[in-house]
Amino acid sequence: MSRKATYPKVICTQHPDSASKYIATQEEPEEAIEAALVFGCDEYMPDYEGKATPYHQNVQIISKLIEETDLVPGKDIFITPRAPSAVQENRFRQLMVMMSIAEANHGALEYSDIQAINEFVHPMTGTVKEILDAQQHMVDVSELAKKEFGISMEVPRIIPLIEDTPALLHAKELAENTLLAWKERFGTAPEKFRVFLGKSDSALSFGHVASTLSCKYAINGISELDSELDTKTGIIFGAGTLPFRGHLSLKNAENFFREYRGVGTITLQSALRYSHGKGDAEALVRLAKEKLPETPEVFSSEEKEEIVNLIGIFGARYSRIIHELSFTINQLAGLLPQQRDRLMHMGSSGYSRSAPDISGLINLCRSDIGKELNSSMPAEDLHLPRAIKFTGALYSIGLPPEFIGTGTALEEARTKLGEDACERLLTRYFPSLASDLNFASGYLDLNVASRFLSGACLKEVSRDIEVLQDIFSLKVQPEPSYRILLEMMQPDLLQAGNAGDCMDEEVSQLVCSTLTKMGKIRKSLG
Template sequence: MSTQHPDNAAAPPYAVDGVIKGDGEIIEAVDAFSLGCDEQMWDSEGKDTDTHVVQKLLGNYSGYFREERRLGRDTVITLRVPNPAIEIEMRKLMVEALQGVPTAFDVAHEFYGDDVEPPIQEIILPFTTSADELSRIAAYYENFIVGQESRALLGDVSVRDWIGEFLPKRIRVIPLVEERDQMLNVDGIVREYLQEREEPYQRVFLARSDPALNYGMVGAEILLKSALYRVDRLAQETGIPMYPIIGAGSVPFRGHLKPVNTARAFREYPSVHTLTVQSAFKFDYPRDQVTSGIAEIRAHEQEPAHPIDEERAIAILDKAAAEYQKQVRSLAPTIAAVSALSPRRRERKLHVGLFGYGRSLSGSDDVTLPRAIAFTTALYSIGVPPELLGLAALDQEDFAYLREIYPSFVEDLATALQYANETRVNQLLGDKYRRLLVRFTEEIDRIHEGLTTSVWASIEQGATSRVSQYIAEAGELRHFLG
């Protein structure tokens, strides 16, 4: 699944001053399909969204979608809509998005004739906290979008007589689960939802970035593995196939999925069915590596999830998360200052949701953070990789158990910490973190270290005109911005 997460350091040629916007996202979708992706997330949460995406794809790239990869059969658009229960100021955008589903079908029908499949078949609901939220989306579409076709207008003329039939008759709703309590009850949410609907299968989207933002890398991995195991057991219990989606970025803090290390994802998450291919994956590596990485993802066959001793794992999560949040609280002003100077890669609107686009640290309403990508960019840009935060609370037994349930733990840390600045780590976090840095680091990238020193010195001196350039150059060395 190609997504629009703006974690890329390098910009594609259709970006404007480094920013992907407007019809650039149409080009991006076609490019993602040509790279081998079979699904494009179309995000109306927190940004202006082109509701005519299907019309533009089929109109501007008719040869490709007629002769190479048919929209609706070989490729699909999957909408991510605001959650009306959480994102109050954006809830009407959910209605607008659902209203566009039959229009997209009509456009595809006009293009392909009767041999047509819906170009939009599923809706992603972020911040899912209950089965009712999922049921409301499905019911609204079926009862009010499609259901209006049978209503009379004037006399005996129905809406269907006037503007035609509404297809498809149903859509599937994918819960995107992001918060601790919901990830540890994802099986309960999905079980209750499926009691009300007959579905041949169910996709479940499990976040990786926002759990890391709230609980640190260790906490995010534990929550993800617990959720995957719960979903796997639910499939066995119900007999309904479950297809987990994992929202992973390139940086270890956000999931460590790159074109050159797809095997890591299958080692850690064997039950995964779909992985997100975010912007850094697509734009920060040579094209042949990207197509090869996507082919490896598509070739993966689901296996049973790894079992996990949830009680023991959650005890480690609690220790690491408390220490992580303590350190983030102290770093918050610095993170905000650096984030404000970071280059932007996609047009976004600021809004406040469950945590907001400026997000409150879990358990700390007085601490507001940027979104996960900007947060990660800021910390890498001063030489303090966020993967390090929280580890000082763990003992040797904790580390030993982590290596059992998280085989890539040491590798992920080594990858991240090569971009650390030892001076900044010692200055901002203290000697215990400096010693952890030495313990888990194989080699420091000295060029990157120099750029982080320049970022820090420029901000301290108030000479910030070149900070964005330094941050971008450091991101290009890493092959991700945040």
């Protein structure tokens, strides 16, 4: 049986969700200093996944910390890069990032006997093989660095990032099987092992409710491993400030920490640092350091079965509508500003994300629910934008994605699973849904959104909102300034979203500026 490990509480990330600040890669080493000294974070994540981050950024950050602060990297502040996936992105870039980890550690060990980088994040993780192969690459790079440059270090451990709903539902099995296979492959299981759970991408694919439930299911499962294995586990939870991406804000902190009990580390993304009120991020960091980790919630086997069926119902309802909106979402997302230096979306040096394999989820669902979910999935990948721009695009047409499919799914859940199951959903499985919807209702304008929707889609969404207003007594009152911006931009947004025509550059800049102002009002690009 493992003892609880001590892990960093707040990891500062390079997510491009700030509506008020663009940060170039050249500024990011200084941002790492700011993360520690200003915001009080105890971990920073240089991000190479889908980003044009320079190979030497790890070295720059470590050197800057050593030369300009009294902080000791690896002790006072942890540097934990996110490397590219060799499967989903590019193996050469993954190996280059790993070599930069070795170089950064070599530089740090010249100043102290403490290794600066001890872990790295592996994105879009789906299999044990991916995890072990990436860890093997890190072992190989470490041996090469020792042979060629005399760099001796303890091999950094992988942190698998699990980002889609089917994988989240199998997170416990993935972690457990990884640790067992690790022992076989490397001779001994790691003493410590963290798993990173992502809210945003699971929400993009399956909707807000299904995403939240799958994350909580994963937290519950991984927490169970602490009493079953000798390895000391930890959970990082990746969340943005808007409800669809996690609703991690100072104002919603009480709900957040109650909802995701069992998490040991949270992300502090750009929007919270640069688009929220002065002092909010620092206050949230202090609160996280006081509270994390809290005792995880425990679900019975019957409750887990019910949660999976709820995920199937909500995921299916959401998926059908998103198919209809995909073209508009992509067009509008292209008009939102780039707040970090990212790689192109496709190509040999870029990246793309495919629709998740839902077979594992379907097998867990009741047969009728699984069949319905399967029929709701697109025949081909939709190639939707990343979650931040996806969320921003929908908020920008007056249709926050938190509402999509949610009302009709509640009706269906009541019919298929019973009134008691719906009651448990709202009081036990997802008690902060009401506050999430209340927040999102401040940006809901169905009159504006209707201009982007087909007749059938509008009928579904209207029913969603009608049901939710009845259950939660929502007051749909968009902020006046936000509504003015929505109304003002309709002709140009319609041109971009529905006609697919090329825009005049000045008009495009005006649209981008207005969309950015909307993001500033909601305090997040997406």
